[in-house]
Amino acid sequence: xxxxxxxxxxxxxxxxxxxxxxxxxxxxxxxxxxxxxxxxxxxxxxxxxxxxxxxxxxxxxxxxxxxxxxxxxxxxxxxxxxxxxxxxxxxxxxxxxxxxxxxxxxxxxxxxxxxxxxxxxxxxxxxxxxxxxxxxxxxxxxxxxxxxxxxxxxxxxxxxxxxxxxxxxxxxxxxxxxxxxxxxxxxxxxxxxxxxxxxxxxxxxxxxxxxxxxxxxxxxxxxxxxxxxxxxxxxxxxxxxxxxxxxxxxxxxxxxxxxxxxxxxxxxxxxxxxxxxxxxxxxxxxxxxxxxxxxxxxxxxxxxxxxxxxxxxxxxxxxxxxxxxxxxxxxxxxxxxxxxxxxxxxxxxxxxxxxxxxxxxxxxxxxxxxxxxxxxxxxxxxxxxxxxxxxxxxxxxxxxxxxxxxxxxxxxxxxxxxxxxxxxxxxxxxxxxxxxxxxxxxxxxxxxxxxxxxxxxxxxxxxxxxxxxxxxxxxxxxxxxxxxxxxxxxxxxxxxxxxxxxxxxxxxxxxxxxxxxxxxxxxxxxxxxxxxxxxxxxxxxxxxxxxxxxxxxxxxxxxxxxxxxxxxxxxxxxxxxxxxxxxxx
Ligand code: MSP
Numbered sequence: 001x002x003x004x005x006x007x008x009x010x011x012x013x014x015x016x017x018x019x020x021x022x023x024x025x026x027x028x029x030x031x032x033x034x035x036x037x038x039x040x041x042x043x044x045x046x047x048x049x050x051x052x053x054x055x056x057x058x059x060x061x062x063x064x065x066x067x068x069x070x071x072x073x074x075x076x077x078x079x080x081x082x083x084x085x086x087x088x089x090x091x092x093x094x095x096x097x098x099x100x101x102x103x104x105x106x107x108x109x110x111x112x113x114x115x116x117x118x119x120x121x122x123x124x125x126x127x128x129x130x131x132x133x134x135x136x137x138x139x140x141x142x143x144x145x146x147x148x149x150x151x152x153x154x155x156x157x158x159x160x161x162x163x164x165x166x167x168x169x170x171x172x173x174x175x176x177x178x179x180x181x182x183x184x185x186x187x188x189x190x191x192x193x194x195x196x197x198x199x200x201x202x203x204x205x206x207x208x209x210x211x212x213x214x215x216x217x218x219x220x221x222x223x224x225x226x227x228x229x230x231x232x233x234x235x236x237x238x239x240x241x242x243x244x245x246x247x248x249x250x251x252x253x254x255x256x257x258x259x260x261x262x263x264x265x266x267x268x269x270x271x272x273x274x275x276x277x278x279x280x281x282x283x284x285x286x287x288x289x290x291x292x293x294x295x296x297x298x299x300x301x302x303x304x305x306x307x308x309x310x311x312x313x314x315x316x317x318x319x320x321x322x323x324x325x326x327x328x329x330x331x332x333x334x335x336x337x338x339x340x341x342x343x344x345x346x347x348x349x350x351x352x353x354x355x356x357x358x359x360x361x362x363x364x365x366x367x368x369x370x371x372x373x374x375x376x377x378x379x380x381x382x383x384x385x386x387x388x389x390x391x392x393x394x395x396x397x398x399x400x401x402x403x404x405x406x407x408x409x410x411x412x413x414x415x416x417x418x419x420x421x422x423x424x425x426x427x428x429x430x431x432x433x434x435x436x437x438x439x440x441x442x443x444x445x446x447x448x449x450x451x452x453x454x455x456x457x458x459x460x461x462x463x464x465x466x467x468x469x470x471x472x473x474x475x476x477x478x479x480x481x482x483x484x485x486x487x488x489x490x491x492x493x494x495x496x497x498x499x500x501x502x503x504x505x506x507x508x509x510x511x512x513x514x515x516x517x518x519x520x521x522x523x524x525x526x527x528x529x530x531x532x533x534x535x536x537x538x539x540x541x542x543x544x545x546x547x548x549x550x551x552x553x554x555x556x557x558x559x560x561x562x563x564x565x566x567x568x569x570x571x572x573x574x575x576x577x578x579x580x581x582x583x584x585x
Contacts (some may be wrong), residue, residue, distance in 0.1 A: 034077040035066040036299045040308060041083040041128060041278050044109035045094035048116045049344065050352040050382060051305060051337050054370050056082055058334065058457060059303050060122045061371060064516035065454045071537030079296060081282040082117065083128030084110040088166050088271030089250075092257040102257050106131055116354065120363045121519055128278040130259075138281040139274050140262045142323055147262075151210065151322040157203040157247040160196040162189050165307075166271045168246055169196055192307065201254065203247035204261060206273070211318035212243045218317055218327055226313050227456065230377045231306065231333040235313055243314070248273045276316045279328075298326040303457075309333045332457055334376045340383050352382055361571060364518045365391045371459040371517050388571050395521070395568035398470045399510075403525055403567055405477055406503040407560065411496065413487070417530055419501040419556035435476040436502055440545060442469045443506045447541040450513055463517060466510045473506045501556075504529060505544050508555065512541040521568060527561040 039059045042052050063080040070078075085091075086106040095105035110129055117124050128135060146152055160169045169189045174196065177188050187196040216239045219225050219232060226232040249267040250258065258268030277285075283296035304312050313331045320327050336343075339350040358366050369387050372394070374380045405411075412418060446469055450462035476499060485496040511525040515536065526536055535554070546553040 034079075034296070035063065036077075036079045036081070036283070036296050037063050037066075037301045037303065038080075038279050038282070038299055039082040040302075040304050041085040041130065041275055042113055043085050043088075043091060044106050044113075045090045046346075047109060047112050048354060050339075050354055050357075050370075051344070052113070053116060053120060053354040053366070054337060054374055054380075055303055055305060055334065056116065056122055057120065057367055057370055058332075058374070058459075059301075060120075060124075061459055061516040062301065062303075062454075062457065063123060064519060068512070068515055068536065069538045071539070077296070079125040079282070080123060081126045081128060081279070082113075082122070082124050083126070083278055083282075084113050084130070085271070085275045085278075086110065086129055086131045087258040087268075087274055089163050089255050089257075090166060092255070093163070095257075103131060119355065119358060120367060123519075126282045128282050130274055130278060132281075135278060135281045136259050138285045139259045139269055139277045141286040142277050142280065142319075143269060143273070144262050145323040146206070146319065149322055149324060151207045152204050152248070153207070154202065155205040155245075155247075156200070157205065158200045159198075159247075160187055161199040162192060162194045162196050164194045165189060165192050167311075168199075170244065172241075201251045203251070204249040204264075204267060205245045206248045206319070206322070208243045208246050208315070208318050211321055212239060214321055215239065215243070215314055215317050219313065222330075224456075225330060226309070227330060227332050228377045231309055235309065238310070239314070243318070246270075246315070272311055272315065273319065276311065276319060280325075299328040301330045301332050302328055303332045303334070306333050306335055332376070334374065334457075335379045337374075337380045337382055339381075341381055357387075360574065361387060361391055362568075364521050365395065365568070365571070368395060368463075368518050368521075372463045373460065375460060376457055384574060384577055388573050388577060391568070392570055394467055395518075396566075396570040398467060398474060399521075399525075400567035402470050402474050402477070402503075403507055403528065406473075406482075406500060406507065407528060407564075408483075411482060412500060412560070415560045417504055417555045417558040417560065418497045419504075419553055433480075435472070435479045436499065439469070439472050439476050439502050439506055442472055443502075443509050443544050446509055447513060447538060454516065459517060462513070466513055469506055469510055473503050477503060502545075504555075509541045509544050512536050512538070524563070525567055528563060528567075530558040530560040531555065532558075 037059045039056050042048070059080050059082070063078055067078045084106070086102075091106065092102055095102040098105060100108075106129070114127060116122075117127065130139075143152070157168075160171075160174060161167070162169055167189075173190050174187050175190050176185055178185050188194060189196060216236065219235060219239070223229075223232075226235055248270040249261050250270060252260075252266050252268055255268050255271075258271060259274050261267040261269055279299055279302065280286075280297065283299075285297070302312050302316075309331065313333075317327045337352075338344065339352055342348060342350060344351045354366060361369070366387075369390060370380075372390065373382070373386065409415070446465060449465050453459065453461040453465070480495075480499055482496055482499050485492040487493045487496070507525065508529050508531055511522045511529070511531075514522040514525075523536075531540075
């Protein structure tokens with residue numbers, strides 16, 4: 001193939017910035033041989049809502065990314081673990097309110113979370129329920145280790161407890177509030193706003209106070225340990241005050257619904273001590289096939305909402321240290337979702353039901369919205385306007401239309417991946433065009449650009465970069481009015497094929513990189529483009545325009561897929577939005 005000199009220069013310039021800085025920019029490039037990411041296990045006292053889905057999708061996107069990054073390497077394993085937290089007072093109270101046996105109640109609600117996993121395409125490798133036998137064994141074994149190591153003692157616990165948070169609250173974190181109607185004064189947790197109850201009973205206590213320094217050092221030893229930095233700073237500030245011992249059991253007469261304390265059936269294990277161990281349960285703790293569980297532990301990342309950061313980044317490392325186990329590598333924390341800028345709550349009636357929303361915007365549409373709109377360190381806002389307008393603009397107009405435009409029969413009658421004619425004189429002329437140069441340049445940098453974004457859970461930045469490329473393709477295609485070019489004229493045909501080749505390459509790379517975000521849509525687009533299943537890894541997105549560099553582009557000449565369905569149908573606006581919009585006019 002003859003290559004124009006302008007094209008060669010362009011490609012060389014683009015490559016220079018890629019290879020040299022590679023290792024320095026991405027020290028973790030070869031890091032993972034396996035990857036283990038977790039979501040919190042969700043309380044079954046209520047059904048899945050948008051917040052639960054968001055955490056789970058973050059974990060899924062991250063796990064899919066790790067898989068596609070390592071698809072062609074010696075990468076061994078990649079696991080996403082989620083599940084349900086089924087013990088404790090609030091679950092018991094919810095079951096009682098329905099006059100149901102707690103286990104039957106848990107079975108029902110847990111199933112709804114499993115359904116969420118399925119509907120939203122979460123690639124979970126395990127689903128832990130804390131009422132499972134394997135989990136009981138893990139919790140009891142873990143307790144015994146901590147006890148053997150001398151970190152559990154029996155003591156009188158006196159203090160304030162929040163049932164909705166299943167947490168003990170220290171004096172400094174309490175404030176007084178007056179009931180507007182009865183005038184009664186009561187204590188609430190400053191952090192969650194939940195009302196507190198006085199608790200006084202003989203409990204097993206955990207020597208959390210022994211771990212203030214070690215927990216602080218663990219956080220300090222890696223700037224990414226607790227991510228993002230806003231939450232890390234908050235924790236380090238809190239850790240300036242020495243930790244106090246905490247109760248890790250409840251009297252069976254008060255909380256019968258839990259794992260029995262080993263050797264003392266008059267007590268049940270505190271629900272958080274129990275729940276956190278699920279991360280070990282999934283790793284096969286205490287044993288896998290008669291050998292130690294260790295190959296999955298420690299976890300690479302625990303993803304949690306800010307409300308439970310302290311449990312994961314203070315209590316959990318302390319428990320693990322006490323049991324003599326390794327600590328997780330990272331805790332990633334996200335802020336909360338609001339609905340129309342207000343806290344979601346049952347009483348306000350603005351809790352977003354993910355299943356209902358997905359019925360109108362599709363599960364992939366909701367995935368896309370959450371990952372594009374969600375920013376780790378800031379509260380995220382859900383609004384129908386943002387949802388519908390965003391999906392119509394990005395998925396229906398930009399991505400969907402672009403794909404549709406370049407794949408029509410008139411432009412590509414042979415229905416094969418284009419590219420053969422580049423190198424002819426008219427193609428040279430094409431490469432001097434700014435809109436084409438811009439597409440080539442941005443496609444060649446895209447995979448490299450988004451790696452730190454995806455690695456650090458800034459998926460929205462990755463999405464924005466990808467959509468920018470899609471927009472550039474649309475600009476290029478519109479500018480050159482490709483639909484007016486005639487195949488019967490050899491010069492015009494060469495030009496057309498050059499523009500098409502650039503468009504297909506762009507859409508191929510963009511779709512590969514969208515797989516962690518919208519796996520089904522991306523896979524649909526890749527199949528339309530005729531990209532084989534084994535050519536969809538990060539490596540494949542790193543290579544583009546191969547035939548222009550004198551190499552063999554294995555895509556060129558490949559038959560396209562047959563499915564001509566639109567990628568994403570334009571959404572009809574719900575009545576609430578059309579009324580608002582017509583009122584505004
Ligand atoms: N069962 C505990 C976790 C134990 S993990 C060992 C628990 N469960 S929960 O059902 O309350 O779920 C909490 C998680 O759901 C939060 O940490 C967060 O991940 C997610 N969210 C709940 N509400 C949320 C929002 N409004 N917005 C975003 N996520 C939130 O705590």
